[in-house]
Amino acid sequence: MERKQELEWETAQRTGISVDLVSAAKQHLDFLAAVDRNRWLYEGPGLDRAIYRYNAFWLPLLAKQSGSQLVDGPLVVPLDCEWIWHCHRLNPVRYISDCKEFYGKILDNRNVVSSVGETSRKESENIWKSLYPSEPYELDLTGTIQVKIGGEKFTKYDLISAVQRQTPFFYQVSRPHMNDNRYLQESVARYKGFLHLIKTNKERSIKSFSVPTYDIDLIWHTHQLHPVSYCKDLVKIMGKVLEHDDTDSDRTKGQKLDVGFSGTEKTYEAMYGCRYRRAGAMYLGQAPSPVRTIPYYGIVSKKLPPSDENQKIKLPEMKILEVMLEFTGVRNLPEGHDGNLFLEFGKAEPDAIFNAKKSVELFSEFGEKQVVSFHCQPTGHLLFEIISKSSKTMGAASISMEDFVSPHCSLTVEKWLELVPSSNTIDSKAIGLRVAVSVTVPTTAPYVLRMIRSRLFPKSSCLFPLPMRKVQFAKSRTDVVDEAGNLIMSLQTRVSKKSKGKIGSMRREVVGTTESGERCKLAVFAESKWSIVNSPWSLKLPNKNNDDGHFLELTGPHTVRLFHGGRLDYESKYCQKHRSENELERCVITAIEFSEENPYGRAVALLDLKSGIVKVKEEWFLLPGFMLAFILGSISRKEGYISNTMGLETLKHKGLSNEVEEVCVEAKVGGNWNGKCGGGGGECEKLESGGCGGCGGCGGGCGNMVEAGGCGGCGGGCGNMAKTGGCGGCGGGCGGGGCGNMAKTGGCGGCGGCGGGGGCGNMARSGGCGGCGGCGGGYDNEHPNQAVKPGNEVLVA
Incomplete structure (x- = not known):
């Protein structure tokens, strides 16, 4: 910054402003957040009613208050009236004109406080009721708009359009840094530079359309919400009240907004020798699509019980x-x-x-x-x-x-x-x-976890199938690690011993093992739902009145609903076609919290079941977050994808894939739960999980057939084996059960099985199936579940 530019900046900083804009901006942001929790004020009957109440009741009450003190303390403005008042004041020239026309003076916000604060509103309610006995103080949408009772003065300013223009603003200024004192103090300094620039252009008779960055715009809006101070300050600074033109929203290159910003940037940097653009103050793009258009009221607050010490997940804050x-x-x-x-x-x-x-x-x-x-x-x-x-x-x-x-x-x-x-x-x-x-x-920063899954291997060899219905498996697990690769917990599933052999009362459990080797039970599947142990959280199917398209619901102190794809903060910026391909249809899931503070939903986690990456915003959702990823990941591996009906059958009847730590339990054969493998080859084509069929049955380990392929006997009709790999053969097949995903990793062929005319689909690409009794093609070195740390996208303008 050259000396001349330094002097210009110092002159700008002497601009007199009679409002504490830092504290006022923080209150402003709190108010915008409150309105965003009541989005019925953005459009429709709620907005129409609020505009009527503002003109007919609030402005006359405010005029009386400014003439004589009606209440001992400050007057508390109802939220709906405050929102319309807010949008009216953001056209300061029109607001001042309307006030003087109807009431002979500017109606100021002095001795008026927001409904968002903790100030008692009892006195304000009492004076409202005395003046308007038929109109409730708080907006009641069940009522009908009252006919004018005479004397009301209604502005001709299009308040509906004004509200529509201001509705997107909160998204642009809602990030946490905007509420920080240090950031706001520098924003106020930049706002003074912005005003001085406009004044200088005016003095030099330079016509310009000055466009602020969003940090400057926040401070400018805040100043306008104090109409008397804004009027006096701006008249003193530049001889007139500065108009605020928010009617342009077209950001296309070459249009008024784009040209205005480029001109403002060039003038600002030439005048002060510092950059106009600022981190955290630029346009974020359009706000993401909401998951609901009406608030969710089915929220039941619960007290959190003392947590099991073993289940407390603590990660260093980043x-x-x-x-x-x-x-x-x-x-x-x-x-x-x-x-x-x-x-x-x-x-x-x-x-x-x-x-x-x-x-x-x-x-x-x-x-x-x-x-x-x-x-x-x-x-x-x-x-x-x-x-x-x-x-x-x-x-x-x-x-x-x-x-x-x-x-x-x-x-x-x-x-x-x-x-x-x-x-x-x-x-x-x-x-x-x-x-x-x-x-x-x-x-x-959000927490980022990675789910790294080990493969499942049978203890028996595929060359020596054991004639047993239940086959012992070596332990398989999913390791949950942090960004540095440190192990947080290893997860495994098992079948409760009490429920073995009883399909109707089958009870599955998720067990966690810490790095020190300490084990604890984390979640239990029973009665068609998953429950996190020593926690109020439970995962269940949506009820019949599913009005927002979620496919599962986590209930607890709040309600957390699961939606397919990246939603809200995680919404993809790609076009619809690219987004669908990029998310592989159903592999990306957003967890959205609904609470009294967030009735329209707030994204708390993103679960990427393909990459095994879990992003969690807050510590309280760490355990539920990676438990959901583990459970849904297991189901998706079994079903091959996450569909809209995922959970309806899979969760209700199976709870989790048939991967268990101890034993391979009953398989669903021929579309029926018959508790055994190898029943009736003619029905094998119906199998949901690959299949076990034909004479001789399955030598063992049918388990999760989508992952492990299938075991084929005489007749070989083992479901859709060409897709998922499999083991075929007359009477023998792959008795050991360790076929894996044959389409990827090769496989094991029995006598007369794959390799001997068994119809192995596209096996030739990945190894294949050997001849009589042999393991053909071998096992490749692919590790599809190994998490890879992605790079960071850098936006270059």
């Missing part, structure tokens, strides 16, 4: 912040390198969030801005390296991220970095890179 980089200049490039260089940047020591280097093209004279946005932990150093076309590093420099964490440091910095050459060659001048860095304040 902080995350958003970083925006702008590369605004480069100097002293060696001759012949213009346009042939790249700038690589990343963390000197990659963290759990930002773990890959990114690059942008670099020129000696920047034509377009190079703007990059990403998230990372507030630790370590950002490393910048200039790379030649031949991949040679020409110089490097770094910036400490920890400097931004200090409460006394600015959240923005712009400076020249001198890039130290990587070789001993000493140039006359070091390459210089001008970098502008802005960050948000650190906030708590």
